[in-house]
């Protein structure tokens with residue numbers, strides 16, 4: 207086994223700024239970028255922030271950009287670089303940076319929440335859903351997703367245009383929509399939603415999501431393009447439209463959802479306004495009690511309960527905000 | 541009093557890592573779009589010239605059109621149904637605008653087909669519009685709406701161009717059959733290099749046509765119950781196999797159609813001699 211010195215250039219910093227720092231780290235044959243980062247953390251930069259978990263390409267935690275290419279640090283072999291080459295490691299660029307190599311990927315979880323869950327039919331006789339293997343296979347490919355969000359990070363629609371984030375869910379959620387839309391047992395009509403609310407039309411099928419997916423999911427060919435074609439059926443194809451009007455094609459019997467779908471309840475639940483930064487224990491308990499009470503009460507009563515609770519919450523919020531502010535002041539004067 | 545900090549939205553970072561470089565890639569990411577740019581541009585230039593250049597030539601036998609050398613008809617001009625088509629291959633449907641090249645009546649279908657093809661879109665969005673030039677390389681535009689608005693919304697008409705191209709593809713197949721037949725006081729079996737050039741052209745065009753994503757959708761992509769439609773599922777499986785190589789079929793058929801046209805022109809004006817045998 208031969209050991210050698212690796213030149214690493216790592217982006218260090220947080221949301222307020224940062225820069226590249228050069229390091230030289232001893233590495234061994236067979237190692238991956240994450241090994242080098244760990245050794246760096248263990249020996250020279252103990253405050254280096256890096257997220258990882260499985261070191262086997264299965265948890266999706268260690269997403270970063272290595273020499274400008276989005277990838278998993280634990281799956282990028284050092285032997286894939288020229289000996290003597292300096293390896294640049296940066297955090298994913300599309301998401302806000304927490305610190306160093308760690309980004310805040312909340313955007314993705316917010317989008318995930320908006321996708322309605324699998325909704326099987328209610329008349330499930332015998333208590334078992336039966337599906338043929340060929341029908342299962344198609345969506346199985348999409349279930350390999352490890353939620354590394356590399357595809358989301360690479361997609362130029364939001365990588366280069368932050369302003370598109372509200373209107374665009376991203377490739378990871380296009381495969382989720384596709385998985386459920388292609389599911390023979392699902393009862394929700396997802397096509398208007400994926401087009402109107404989740405911005406399928408923004409995608410120009412340039413395939414970078416497919417290129418970076420560590421699970422080799424054919425995101426574009428098997429999910430995005432088929433979904434685009436399904437949307438064309440519904441929206442842009444006059445023949446299919448006319449055909450469904452005269453009964454040549456079955457129009458969907460699935461339940462439409464979402465603002466675009468019009469009918470039915472909107473699956474898009476926007477999270478409640480954030481709770482204040484530091485929550486003292488007693489208030490937390492009161493809030494929990496209030497939530498339970500509200501849950502048990504009928505919907506009409508819920509509003510009254512909430513209204514009643516408002517002054518308390520406001521006061522608590524004020525108190526907490528003041529506390530947080532003084533805490534920050536204390537920290538910054540230290 | 542004990543307080544506990546909880547992660548909240550106000551806590552959350554809002555700024556991306558401040559990295560100014562447009563990209564940090566060290567590989568030659570620009571090679572791919574550059575090749576696309578050169579080859580596609582060359583094709584467009586050659587194709588435009590070829591489509592307009594339909595003058596009569598006098599090389600290689602009796603006066604005839606550039607794009608025809610019995611029994612070979614350039615695929616750019618097929619089906620030839622306008623005034624100015626050689627009589628042997630004239631479908632004779634349109635007899636107006638004598639000055640207009642016969643190619644222009646028909647080229648709109650294959651061109652529209654290729655222009656709206658999912659693979660070509662990927663290629664030219666990257667190579668011409670830099671949106672993005674390569675993965676993780678920032679695009680130069682300040683605004684981006686993708687295919688949500690006109691004119692790019694029209695990409696959704698791809699399947700209609702596909703339907704049209706099925707007909708054109710059928711005619712090209714017919715042409716490659718007639719390229720094996722010499723009509724001169726009866727029908728004779730004919731075999732020449734040009735016959736094979738056109739045959740390969742047909743194979744490539746059909747490989748490209750049948751691997752189309754719209755075709756994949758129509759065969760069975762649009763249904764959710766493969767198990768209930770075994771025959772359609774079988775087709776879908778076959779189309780999917782072709783579709784996997786769609787990019788390669790797209791390139792091969794593009795380059796070959798231009799070469800086929802060039803070959804027929806060169807034979808037509810006597811620059812090269814077609815090796816053939818008439819039975």
Ligand code: SF4
Nearest residue numbers: 361409411412413415
């Ligand atoms: S193919 Fe579409 S979703 Fe995937 S990276 Fe490109 S634009 Fe984004």
Ligand code: SF4
Nearest residue numbers: 351352354355357419
């Ligand atoms: S689709 Fe692929 S790249 Fe995207 S989150 Fe899932 S595993 Fe990662």
Ligand code: FES
Nearest residue numbers: 260261266268280
């Ligand atoms: S550490 Fe789990 S994917 Fe890299």
Ligand code: FES
Nearest residue numbers: 657658659752753
């Ligand atoms: S997707 Fe390429 S021809 Fe239809």
